[in-house]
Amino acid sequence: MINSTQVSYFTLAAYVDTGVFKYLYFMIILSLYMLIVCANVLLIVVICMNRSLHEPMYLFLCSLFVNELFGSTGLFPFLLVQILSDIHTVSVFFCFLQILWLYSYVCVEFLNLFLMAYDRYLAICCPLQYNTRMTTKKVATLITVTWLFSFLAILVLISLSAPLQLCGNIINKVYCGNYHIVKLACSDTTINNIYGLIYTVISVIIPLILILYTYLRILKVCFSGSKQTRRKAVSTCTPHLASLLNFSFGCCFQILLSRFELSSLPNVLQVILSLYFVTCQPLFNPVMYGLNMSKIGIICKSLLFKLCWEG
Template identity: 70%
Template sequence: MMMMMNSTQVSYFTLSAYFDTGAFTYLYFLIILSLYMLIVGSNVFLIVVICMNRSLHEPMYLFLCSLFVNELYGSTGLFPFLLLQILSDIHTISKPFCYLQNFMLYSYGGVEFLNLAIMSYDRYLAICYPLQYNTRMTFNKIAMLIAVTWLIPLLLCVVMTSLTNSLQLCGNIIEKVYCDNYSIVKLACFDITINNIYGLFITSLTILCPLILIFYTYMKILKICFSGCKQSRQKAVSTCTPHLASLLNFSCGASFEVVQSRFNMSNVPNILRIVLSLYWLTCQPLFNPLLYGLNMSKIRMVCKSFVFANM
């Protein structure tokens, strides 16, 4: 039952989605810890490989480096806290830390979509305008695109967190295993119209606009592929497939999260609800290093030489 209180009394939130794991507590802890170590190890390895090899200092790989940094950022906002909660008997989180986690996870999602959008723009220029690519994709433009990719979601989430913090809350129970902005807003005592409007604004700017850009660039890429030779089609497929797979994976995960947050899922088993809510925060950081590391021949070659050189 929701605990009734005014905004001055809410100093912590209770995360009600956790359940008693009994004898499996340490097994779950080891599984989550292994996943986190794998995420950190694989993403850090690829960041180091890209930074230390001049042959990879090209736009596509610099955008990939930004993507891998974001995977570390998003994972850090979730996994350490999740590991502590698994071992804890009291599943509460302080209000300041809840808002910090909320800020990190939402900004992670925004950066991810925008990063995938600029990667699709990069592939569009490389395939549709190969002769003009180097003049269009300069170092200054790369730096500007990466800066915009990070700054826009961070600034938007600062405003979002400030609006949420200004709400008067009538409860402190969040039905998830981590802090979620929509779950907090639902606890508000009074009108949340401004929060809902701003939420739609953020969604349009960080999800809808990037998806429109990605759709446009790939329509142009497909047009070039169908009108070009077999070699150009193969090159386009080899460079675009990892990007599309990453986009599909993250979009599915984000969709699971939206459905879970907005609709009544009480008839779904608790463990499945937890898995669906964590999918976008766990599978993407695991999926991207494997996807790009295994499918992009240049990264594979550099990784092999890097490993053998340090043996």
């Protein structure tokens, strides 16, 4: 029996030998990462530098864009190194660090999307109370609690997984996942499974239910309101819903691939689907909000025009 103190590294078995194509994959992944960084940094700078955007909706957006940078940075540099490497191993410490990084990203994303839905609910359904119920101080508190709760929840998850006695060190993925480490355990994992279920309910299922409830209330107000109210609701809620659906589908792919042996799917397709939640979302959000939020779009265009003109 191999215990956790004897396992010094994990082998990531999902990587295959791509020969000279690894340089092509490296350039594609690097280009995608640079695009994500540039798009999200641009929008963060735009929101931070313009006082007209220091409103709750845009502050929540800024937190969302910071999280996209956080999540993609936890994966892309690691992928780039692994693509060029001939030995696809990762130390136990870094493996759990990546779990903390990526799982926190998922938790923050869902909770942040819930805060954005709640903000829109107050703005559309309770407009007279909006300024008193959604103050700058409350926004800062909600964002801080979201990030702290996510990190603490994942730290507890890791503290339960790290001491497990392991009977192997092969993870059939291109990055580390807590579920796959628990599957390697020889010891009892009942507490891990119970906590994993509680964590999923609190950080994913409950926020999803609350988001759907708030949007149902918003739709009810829209259908009974004026054309102007409906237009405002559609313009502000469409990107939120699109972002939620995109991220939810990505997480569903990840859960299905982790818990079910989908051997009928080609290996390349399995890898792409498992990476969807942390590759497409960080690129999808800046494009979606940049195109649909007129205030952000106008300021971004003027900033880019100014940079090009000065250059």
